[in-house]
Amino acid sequence: MRLVLATDAQRYERDLVNYPAWGPPLTVEGYVTREYRLRSHPWAQAELKTWLLCADNQEVLASCETYRTDSFLRAADGSLEAGDSYAIASVFTEERLRGKGHATRLMDLLASELERASPRVHSALLLSDVGAPLYRRSGYRETPAWDWRFEPEPGEPSEGVDRLLPETEMGSALARMRRPEVPFFYWPTPAQLDWHLERERIYSELLPRPRPEANGATAGESTALWYMVGKSSTLMVLMFDARTPEAAAALLRSARRVAHRAGLSRVVLWEEPAAAPLLAGVPGAVREAREGSLPMLRSLRPGLALAEATPIPRALWV
Known part of the structure; x- marks a missing residue:
């Protein structure tokens, strides 16, 4: 062999x-x-x-x-x-x-x-x-x-956050995010994030289904980036940097409202050690073992x- x-x-x-x-x-x-x-x-x-x-x-x-x-x-x-x-x-x-x-x-x-x-x-x-x-x-x-799962909710996605992020600003948003304070970590590039958005574009065209109106949001110094997983009707958080519990709740509320407007069935955030304490108090948060x-x-x-x-x-x- x-x-x-x-x-x-x-x-x-x-x-x-x-x-x-x-x-x-x-x-x-x-x-x-x-x-x-x-x-x-x-x-x-x-x-x-x-x-x-x-x-x-x-x-x-x-x-x-x-x-x-x-x-x-x-x-x-x-x-x-x-x-x-x-x-x-x-x-x-x-x-x-x-x-x-x-x-x-x-x-x-x-x-x-x-x-x-x-x-x-x-x-x-x-x-x-x-x-x-x-x-x-x-x-x-x-x-x-572990995953943190949230149900979509109706409402204006921009309410409670500073601004929604279009796909063209993913790279600049990534640059402002904190890197983990750990001895070893991986870190994506803007091109790597756009590769995920290319998946979103492809499924939007081939299934077809509408793309989300935004690919992230900011609240103060906090940032969340996400994309649509078309085959599972999920708004998936790619990167999450919340500085306070209030910012975590605001960013995820925005994501839930974007998901609702796009007709998606759920929002999912992969747990990272630094973010876990902020997520437990977010209304509607459900923590579950990942499948x-x-x-x-x-x-x-x-x-x-x-x-x-x-x-x-x-x-x-x-």
């Missing part, structure tokens, strides 16, 4: 193979269009690689994707050391080939490849929809995964210990 990078033709072949798992409610044609557009986005063009585990006869046994993302180590004096981490997505083995250890072999070979990918490598991150045991075998360890997207981390750098409480905002999902 060997690990190889996929050609464009092989990527298309894998799209057809994994459509039943990830494609609906889109048609096959719609799913292929979605994948092509996401891969054509500037962030993916710069950071995406598709990997194949191949047998000696060239048969593809399993596949996955990696996206390079920025990560940072914080020194005792507060200074930051930038590094490279790799988010792993779309791990797939055809049903006829399952139960033979191919996914584990893929993960092991990939980790060895990523350890050599950059002189400033930090870690690998994946978000498992099949639980933890499969990836524990390859050295990954899970972190807590799927279990964050799992693996160090790729000798001596780098990854804490269980590493913050994982939705913006890191791929």
Whole structure:
């Protein structure tokens, strides 16, 4: 067995193979269009690689994707050391080939490849929809995964916040957000946020359904950024930086009203340790164990210990 990078033709072949798992409610044609557009986005063009585990006869046994993302180590004096981490997505083995250890072999070979990918490598991150045991075998360890869920509500979204944010201001809004005060963290780029908005655009066109009227809001120094997950009728918070309980409530009330106007069924915020105390007092907040997207981390750098409480905002999902 060997690990190889996929050609464009092989990527298309894998799209057809994994459509039943990830494609609906889109048609096959719609799913292929979605994948092509996401891969054509500037962030993916710069950071995406598709990997194949191949047998000696060239048969593809399993596949996955990696996206390079920025990560940072914080020194005792507060200074930051930038590094490279790799988010792993779309791990797939055809049903006829399952139960033979191919996914584990893929993960092991990939980790060895990523350890050599950059002189400033930090870690690998994946978000498992099949639980933890499969990836524990390859050295990954899970972190807590909780969601805060809110029901949409009628009302004017701009009431109680300073302003609503259009998609064109996502980058400037990200720049004003506080970075976590922890020894190690990941941080998205504006292009990475726009990749999520490209998903929103695609589903809005293909399903079709209206896009939300805003992609975030500010209240004082506090900021929330969100996007629509069209296939699950969810307004998903990408990044959340609330400085006070009052600001947290105002931002989430705005999100709930945006969701209501867009005809969405819920608002979801992934819990991060620093934000959790602010959310418990928000009216209508429901905390629940997340189904799927279990964050799992693996160090790729000798001596780098990854804490269980590493913050994982939705913006890191791929």
